[in-house]
Amino acid sequence: MFFRRSYSSVKEKSVLISKSNNVFENLALEHWYYQNHDFTNKSLLLLWINHNCVVIGRHQNPWLEVNYDPTRDICLARRQSGGGTVYHDKGNLNLTFFTHKDMYNRKNNLELIAKSLKNEWNIVTKINKREDITIENKYKISGTASRLGRPNAYHHCTLLINCNRHLMSNLLRKHEKCIETNATVSVPSSVINLKEINERISINRLVTVIGLDYLNSINNKNTVNYGFNYIKPDEKIFPGLNKIKEELESWDWRYGRTPKFKITITLKNQSAHAVVKNGIIENISSQMNVNLDKFINVKFSENIIEDIKKCLKTS
Template sequence: MIILMIHDWTYIFNNHQTAPDANLALEEYALRNLADRNYMMLYCNEASVVLGRNQNPLEEINLGFAYRNNIPVLRRISGGGTVFHHPGNLNFSFITDYKTDRLHNFRFFNEPVVQLLRQLGVPAEMNDRNDILADGRKISGSAQFSSRGRMISHGTLLFDAPLDQLDELLTVQNKDVHSRSHKSVRSRVANISGFLDQQMDISEFRTYLTEGLTGRSGLQDAWTPGEADNREVESLRRNRYTSWEWNYGRSPRFYIDRSEEISGYTVSMQLCAEKGSISETEFAVHDLKKNLNGETGQPEISRNQLQRTLAGISSLLVNKRYEPVTIMNTVQTCVSETLASTAQNPEKGRCASASQIARQISGLIYRLETDFTETPRQT
């Protein structure tokens, strides 16, 4: 093997950890605390989706698919676009001193990876967006971050990932969400394994890159976190990478303008959220929807009841997290209280109507194709 080193890298050993929040925490800890040399980390994560620092998950991810498949959503400290992590991907991190000729210079870090891929028969090359391509399809994306004289350049290599799952996960459903967040650029993707001249699993691929980049065999001279390091990493993992405030609440301010049929009426909504929490909502109830004969049906709830319910919901949602469970609980409370205050319907029918109307209103506020009673997993 031809050794292609841009630095004398010290390998960071993560004890074969695959939890995405733990590995993101270790990356950040190493960036902020290991300042004596150049470090490199190669690792695999469980299935997860990782946002760039300035992104909004509503504009990047099919959240219904993520919820249904128990795929956690996390946010990293660097910018750039959304990426899919999976045991079939290999993630790389390079940590060095900050220098002006290195920031935004992805080729400085990624070209040795490109050369090593070519030695395996992969027709790898970098494009003007700093992605690594093979036959015009994206196999790797990168991002950078700097802090206190140090910087990290990291990315994901698609080795043998389920591309159908990646495609569905990153196909956005909420087209009516608007913000100034950084938007990902969709690209055609491919797996590195499909280009290899020789059969290789991801463990062998990681060993190949480790030895090719460091010039050393195995984990020789690797840095392994001690007890004090692990305590700090765990604190960072718990307080940042498992927190709703960071992973969802860090989203830029966003707006939603949409309408939905609720109990026969057309209802429009305008909503604004800041730091992931609702700052303002406004509902308007329009005329009953007419059928093909130009007639209107008998609504389950009167227009006055619906307006009162929506006014109560609007008031209660202020400063609440923009998340399904919180919204559903708030909506159910208001709908039940409004219908219970009138004797217009029999008790049994009123309960059935309350459940149906609550689901319709919740779907208007947070359009997600999954059960609103489910809670997204935080690792």
């Protein structure tokens, strides 16, 4: 345990609301604060909402986690923290709690959210062993992940208010893809929108309630409360932000950072076995000695799977 400081030592606190709905801008902003801000005796809550996207954890395999559909305008992002895959849209609120590492305590953050839901809308929740916020200890309304460095740390989580659960289910539904990997694998959960529990709830009101509870959570007369501030992720305000965003958008980060894996591609009585490292096919062989050498050193993708199947079919 490393809680050498208490929240009573916090001297400054504020709530920031991102004006962007771009997942790469918001993830870049989050990482910028993690890298550049001094959280010694300070704490910060960043609130942000994204357009439709799927966000995988730092150590996950996108081809195992996401069901791709070229007809849908859904982007894929890989975040800096660990944990499982989540779906974002404008019915989902993202919260990032920043502190010095010595003050990191995500259980307190989750309890603050649970208290806000109970006091404002009489929604009773529980925090399970995985530190998800649940309804009736069954339906998940919030997933959680974190990144701990030195000196800074953050804990971020989602809140499902009124997201497209049908689209979420289709995008994240598991299919057997014959992949062998040591990558972090998401644990499927039953989910529910807060709007389905209490129709009066809204994202705007939730931002206000949680923000105020956060600002009032530290009872210290010496703490300066900077209140709510809207911010736009911008290179002029946050020097170096564009470089972070470009890295997060790159193929090398989203796909090339995938842990090494093996995949078996089958077509009727034919099969091919490929080893993929850093998103690139390192080695491939077939059951019937079909020559697939042209696929070596090629970026792996769903389209490549179909091309390999075509070669198996014509052999």
